[in-house]
Amino acid sequence: MSAENLSGIEKIKQASDALRGTIKQGLADEVTGAISEEDKALVKFHGMYLQDDRDRRDERAEKKLERLYSFMIRLRLPGGLLSAEQWLATQDIAGEHTTGIIKITTRQTVQLHGLYKSHVKPTIQAFNEAKLHSIATCGDINRNVICSAHPRQSPVHKQVHDCILYVRRYDR
Amino acid sequence: MSPEKKNQIKEFIDSLNKQEQAWTNGYLDGILNGIPATESLTPKAGAENKKITIAYGTESGNSKKIANIFASRAKQEGIHAKIVSLDQYRLSDLPKEEYFLTVISTQGEGEPPASAKKFYDHIHQNGFKLPKLKYGVLALGDTSYPMFCKAGEDVDQQLGSLGGSRIVDIQRCDVDFDSDAHHWMNEVIQKISGNHTASEPVSKQVKKSTGKKIYEGEILTNINLNDRGSSKKTHHIEIACEDVYYKPGDSLGIVPHNPVAVVDAIIAHTGIDPERTFVHRNDTYSVYELLQKKLNIIYLPERVVAKYAAHVRADIPHIKTGLLNLLQTYPVKDAAHFEIFLQQLEPTTPRLYSISSSLETVDGEVHLTVARDAFTIEEELKFGLCSDLLCSLKAGDKIDFYIHHNDQFRLPDDHKDVIMIGPGTGIAPFRAFLSERESAGASGRNWLFYGDQHFVSDFLYQTELQQWLESGVLNALDVAFSRDQPEKIYVQDKIRQKATEFFQWLENGATLYVCGARRMSEDVEKTILELIAKSGKQEDAETYLNELKSTGRYLKDVY
Numbered sequence: 254m255s256a257e258n259l260s261g262i263e264k265i266k267q268a269s270d271a272l273r274g275t276i277k278q279g280l281a282d283e284v285t286g287a288i289s290e291e292d293k294a295l296v297k298f299h300g301m302y303l304q305d306d307r308d309r310r311d312e313r314a315e316k317k318l319e320r321l322y323s324f325m326i327r328l329r330l331p332g333g334l335l336s337a338e339q340w341l342a343t344q345d346i347a348g349e350h351t352t353g354i355i356k357i358t359t360r361q362t363v364q365l366h367g368l369y370k371s372h373v374k375p376t377i378q379a380f381n382e383a384k385l386h387s388i389a390t391c392g393d394i395n396r397n398v399i400c401s402a403h404p405r406q407s408p409v410h411k412q413v414h415d416c417i418l419y420v421r422r423y424d425r
Numbered sequence: 426m427s428p429e430k431k432n433q434i435k436e437f438i439d440s441l442n443k444q445e446q447a448w449t450n451g452y453l454d455g456i457l458n459g460i461p462a463t464e465s466l467t468p469k470a471g472a473e474n475k476k477i478t479i480a481y482g483t484e485s486g487n488s489k490k491i492a493n494i495f496a497s498r499a500k501q502e503g504i505h506a507k508i509v510s511l512d513q514y515r516l517s518d519l520p521k522e523e524y525f526l527t528v529i530s531t532q533g534e535g536e537p538p539a540s541a542k543k544f545y546d547h548i549h550q551n552g553f554k555l556p557k558l559k560y561g562v563l564a565l566g567d568t569s570y571p572m573f574c575k576a577g578e579d580v581d582q583q584l585g586s587l588g589g590s591r592i593v594d595i596q597r598c599d600v601d602f603d604s605d606a607h608h609w610m611n612e613v614i615q616k617i618s619g620n621h622t623a624s625e626p627v628s629k630q631v632k633k634s635t636g637k638k639i640y641e642g643e644i645l646t647n648i649n650l651n652d653r654g655s656s657k658k659t660h661h662i663e664i665a666c667e668d669v670y671y672k673p674g675d676s677l678g679i680v681p682h683n684p685v686a687v688v689d690a691i692i693a694h695t696g697i698d699p700e701r702t703f704v705h706r707n708d709t710y711s712v713y714e715l716l717q718k719k720l721n722i723i724y725l726p727e728r729v730v731a732k733y734a735a736h737v738r739a740d741i742p743h744i745k746t747g748l749l750n751l752l753q754t755y756p757v758k759d760a761a762h763f764e765i766f767l768q769q770l771e772p773t774t775p776r777l778y779s780i781s782s783s784l785e786t787v788d789g790e791v792h793l794t795v796a797r798d799a800f801t802i803e804e805e806l807k808f809g810l811c812s813d814l815l816c817s818l819k820a821g822d823k824i825d826f827y828i829h830h831n832d833q834f835r836l837p838d839d840h841k842d843v844i845m846i847g848p849g850t851g852i853a854p855f856r857a858f859l860s861e862r863e864s865a866g867a868s869g870r871n872w873l874f875y876g877d878q879h880f881v882s883d884f885l886y887q888t889e890l891q892q893w894l895e896s897g898v899l900n901a902l903d904v905a906f907s908r909d910q911p912e913k914i915y916v917q918d919k920i921r922q923k924a925t926e927f928f929q930w931l932e933n934g935a936t937l938y939v940c941g942a943r944r945m946s947e948d949v950e951k952t953i954l955e956l957i958a959k960s961g962k963q964e965d966a967e968t969y970l971n972e973l974k975s976t977g978r979y980l981k982d983v984y
Contacts, residue, residue, distance in 0.1 A: 283904050283906075284890070284891060284894065284904060286880065286881070313652065314888070315648055316649065316651070316652060317650060317661070317885075317887060317888050317889055318882075318884060318887050318888065319887055319888055321652075369880070369881060369909075371880060371909045372909075
């Protein structure tokens with residue numbers, strides 16, 4: 254593909270200093286809960302989408318407050334497996350930094366909503382301590398296949414599960 | 426005035442030296458107040474070598490204004506007058522003073538202005554005497570407050586008990602202070618110069634209070650700026666009033682009316698005749714008017730509760746409580762018995778709110794930023810009478826108010842920089858400042874420090890501030906939200922982070938403003954002193970800050 258024919262998002266990626274963009278400055282800007290348009294495209298590769306609560310737009314505007322921005326953060330879970338310790342950590346993180354609701358997705362991962370800018374850093378740090386991360390979970394990246402997270406509903410569930418446990422054993 | 430006349434005056438004034446300008450100032454002031462002028466700069470006989478110190482304690486600038494007029498009048502009489510703000514006054518000079526004249530105002534609950542606090546506390550200490558001191562006090566106040574001229578009275582009494590001799594009686598002045606103040610000045614000058622022909626005393630006019638202009642406004646908008654989930658309620662209130670005049674830095678004053686239900690209950694309970702009239706602070710009112718509009722009946726201070734206890738001969742705990750509650754628990758004998766106590770009740774204190782708009786952008790409107798005051802009395806949640814009333818007003822409702830001018834909190838020239846520190850409702854005057862500077866196209870830079878509890882729900886005027894940041898009206902905006910992380914972060918922490926730049930702005934001539942809670946202002950001041958000390962360029966941070974104060978570059982509006 255020639256350079257001129259690159260899509261908007263590809264141009265942003267190319268100019269982003271390996272997906273860094275101005276995310277660091279954007280997160281440090283305490284005057285707004287949002288980040289720049291370019292950074293919105295880039296944070297996806299770090300596992301986050303910027304959203305705002307549409308139902309609250311008019312009410313907030315009247316109060317001279319900007320839109321209620323927050324991030325969705327999605328974990329990268331190989332094989333869809335989360336240990337008991339990791340699940341407990343996720344529960345704590347969800348309660349402390351997000352809406353408190355953990356969503357389990359059809360592509361066998363979990364995502365948290367309502368993450369405010371000031372909580373992004375402590376959230377990622379807490380995930381890191383639980384040996385979890387969100388790198389490359391949104392945008393044009395590969396994901397897990399669609400498969401029920403429920404063991405009894407999926408014939409390949411056990412196979413995948415055993416495989417991941419095997420890998421983890423050698424990982425230690 | 427025609428431009429030619431203006432030019433002539435300017436040329437003439439430029440041709441005068443400082444002393445001549447002071448004389449001219451006094452001369453004009455004399456003409457405007459109907460006082461026969463003295464014709465020359467030659468000192469009057471008898472007044473030579475008399476030295477007086479005129480010390481003022483001011484909050485809104487009136488005491489300072491009077492002190493200046495007084496000083497030039499005294500100089501006109503050949504008296505050597507030194508003028509000083511009480512916060513700049515060296516306390517160790519006090520025993521050496523010959524004539525010491527104090528012009529001092531009184532704040533809300535009878536306390537002295539912040540700038541006079543150090544002096545006030547000093548003279549209330551024991552262990553020293555001022556036997557040489559000859560003194561006089563001019564007390565400024567407002568009869569609509571319960572503790573009228575209290576700070577001045579305290580100073581007058583205290584200087585006396587320290588051994589000073591009073592050369593003239595204390596003069597208490599209401600908001601229209603001009604004629605009373607001039608009367609006092611003349612009296613002092615005559616006493617000092619011993620020259621009874623110096624100036625004819627102005628006849629003391631008997632007048633009705635008060636000089637305040639009362640406006641009637643109509644509510645246009647009333648919105649709670651805090652979002653759902655906030656522990657606060659801060660209302661943005663827009664009031665329409667065609668002929669209103671104010672400047673950024675001024676406040677709006679309101680005397681809140683008492684709830685009709687409470688007034689009716691008191692009348693029913695005591696059997697007092699609501700039509701009977703009484704004189705209250707120079708005016709006549711019916712009992713009903715007094716109870717509804719003039720007197721504080723909702724939260725009686727302890728000193729009034731104590732008076733009630735003496736009146737009904739009951740043992741009542743010393744707490745703040747309502748009149749109705751007292752009447753129900755410790756009844757009066759009859760209506761006549763209550764009438765006597767009625768006259769001991771104090772007037773409702775006017776409430777002041779910093780104006781958050783500029784007439785340059787919203788002609789004929791006044792905007793307020795009002796936090797609903799919540800507190801508990803005996804474990805019951807209560808709300809401040811006036812803030813609750815303001816927050817509950819609807820579009821179309823009418824409200825009476827007056828403008829409280831504050832010449833001690835004004836913007837500098839357009840090309841000068843300003844640093845504004847205003848967390849919470851402290852942001853109010855700065856919204857007015859920024860509007861004013863935007864419409865004036867002021868070239869000076871603007872830096873705002875704002876803070877509150879939570880970013881999401883408590884960022885007052887967020888979208889307006891973002892707009893000002895984008896358009897360049899705001900050059901910098903630093904915000905501190907104390908409860909968005911485990912450790913508390915306040916505006917002073919943000920100032921500390923930007924210490925170098927902050928000091929550069931000061932060095933560059935910026936004016937520094939602080940508005941909001943008194944506690945906050947103390948923490949901020951501590952931080953600023955530290956950063957001045959650490960700058961390495963200043964040996965004495967206190968001196969540096971005092972210099973800013975005395976040149977009008979460090980201004981506070983705190984509550």
